[in-house]
Amino acid sequence: MQNMICSIQYGGKITQELDRExxxxxxxxxVREDIFNGNFQFNQQTLEYNYLIPDFPDHVSFxxxxxxxxx
Numbered sequence: 001m002q003n004m005i006c007s008i009q010y011g012g013k014i015t016q017e018l019d020r021e022x023x024x025x026x027x028x029x030x031v032r033e034d035i036f037n038g039n040f041q042f043n044q045q046t047l048e049y050n051y052l053i054p055d056f057p058d059h060v061s062f063x064x065x066x067x068x069x070x071x
Contacts, residue, residue, distance in 0.1 A: 002027045
């Protein structure tokens with residue numbers, strides 16, 4: 001996924017080498033294997049609301065989860 005995102009889809013449009021390296025660095029930080037694990041959070045701080053990527057088997061559960069999120 002890192003290669004697809006950082007080199008092909010978006011990185012291929014970056015013309016400056018330093019910008020390409022910066023984008024690849026962010027890709028390594030943000031697009032990694034553990035983002036697909038349950039209960040993954042980019043922000044590890046305890047906040048008023050911590051967004052987790054839900055893992056529900058049906059559409060109705062996703063809608064209920066979205067409905068309980070803060071504005």
